[in-house]
Amino acid sequence: MDPATASRLADALLGLHAGIVAFNVAMPPAILLGAWRSWAWVRHRGLRGLHLVSMAVVAAQALLGERCFLTHWESALRRLAGEAGYGAGFVEAWLGRLLYVEVPLAALLPLYIGWALLSLGLWWWVPPTRAPAQSVKR
Template sequence: MHSNPAWAALLADALLALHLSLVVFVMGLLPLVLLGGARGWRWVRHFGLRATHMALTVFIAAQAWLGQLCPLTVWEQELRHLAGQGGYTESFIEHWLARLLYWDLPWWMFVAAYTGFAALVVGAWWWVRPSGRRAD
């Protein structure tokens, strides 16, 4: 595919929206699992959902420990470069999503936060045990 700047910018915005969706999934599922475990919600014990959540969380923490950026961030920035955007030129979507996702903090704080969150997700695996490999 030839690099069309407008297409690359649109794909970069879509990738940023996907990234935000994954952040909401990873961050939002943990409290729902804990609440659902206490309230008897069967869906929070779905093995595939929980395995996906754990895999994403451990992957994120491992990336932080390795000093690597998330692949979604790397791909988005490459698309922005193809679009001729020298960074964030701040479309409306990009402006707000980027403010939610990208914080200017020391790297060690991300490592600590991701590691702590991954530990909570692993703990939730034991506190609210998933059901067997099949959906209930």
């Protein structure tokens, strides 16, 4: 893979990672607000299941003492691109600053576990609903 392609893929992966983080962080407050405002989409079983699985992966990685696999993949792509570290490109510099904090993983562990437990608790406090069965017209 040529360095320019690896760099673009690393930037795309960083953008995807930032989107997943935003999704994971925003869902619990959105669910609570949506329950209060009677927004049907916050009870969508597929969306809620995706969020719960995503938070379970984050919590499991933290419990195992591992950084996110997306971070590892992005780093590998940056090495292929010949980039030594963060701050080289616009996307990398700004999204990287928002996404990556320089603290020990152990410091983030209670936050990750707590947010995952909140997400699990919301499954019962604001239960998702099954989509109504589609009627078949003959």
